[in-house]
Amino acid sequence: MQKIKDERLILRNLKNIRIAYVIQTLGIIAILGYDLVTKGIGGMTNNPLWFVFIVTTIVSALLSMNISVEHESEKSSPKKGLKISITVLVLICIAAGIIISLIDGFNMMNGFVLPGIFFICGFFPIYYIYHLRKKREENFEDK
Amino acid sequence: MKNQLKIARISVDLTQQQLADKVGVTRQTVSLIEKGKYNPTLKLCLQICYAVNKTLDELFWLEKEEWENAKN
Structure with missing residues (x-):
């Protein structure tokens, strides 16, 4: 062909x-x-x-x-977005850790491991968005 | 979009197939461009211009009024 x-x-x-x-x-x-x-x-x-x-x-x-x-609109700063997202992610992971360790059948170890997985899974897309926003900012000629 | 490709192609004595071979597309694409049913990329427009020895504005230019009418 x-x-x-x-x-x-x-x-x-x-x-x-x-x-x-x-x-x-x-x-x-x-x-x-x-x-x-x-x-x-x-x-x-x-x-x-x-x-x-x-x-x-x-x-x-x-x-x-x-x-x-x-x-998305041009105004958002990539670093600010990254900081906010990571803060929210860390808060979610801490909350998840506390809730999981309190549930019957889960021990303290689960309380660390599962939020750790959440963090890694959440961090990857957040960092990817930061990378894309940074790249877009670099390509933006007016700045 | 309306264009002058057919006249330009005939003036340099090329068939649709010959022009298509020169610019590396199919004959159907050339036909659709001539009929104004397909908008080629700028790269293809330039290739066509070189093939028929014309400039971009001679082949693919519309006056503002024509452009407004074509949109409506």
Whole structure:
């Protein structure tokens, strides 16, 4: 097969891929929905499609950050945003740690490990947004 | 968008296929550009201009009134 060089066809090809992606996602949601109804939530999450669905959702969310950062108003300072986000994240993690260690069946260790996971999972997108905002600020010629 | 591509192409004695081969697109794309049904990128516009020995404004320029009418 020849490589497509025509810009119009490249664009159309991307639109076709988008349609295929939408159909595929609807299919996955339908299968997972069926599993949820017939086997319950455990049966649904055991399906390998669940992993595929979660990974694609995360990738899609990260990629859409790229667009939402460029869409937001120019005034917000990246460092200020990073500080606020990290503060909120740390507060959430501390609150989660206290609540988890108070619940029966969880010990102090869980109270440290789970908020630690929350922090790592939250820190990555926050830092990515900071990186995107900083990059946008550098590309902004007027400053 | 309306343009002068068809006249320019005929004036240099090129067929749609020959022009398409020169600029590296398909004949359908050239046809759609001529009909004003596809807006090419600036890069493709320039390639077309070089192929038919015209400037950008000679091929793809619309007066403000024409532009306003084309939008409505």
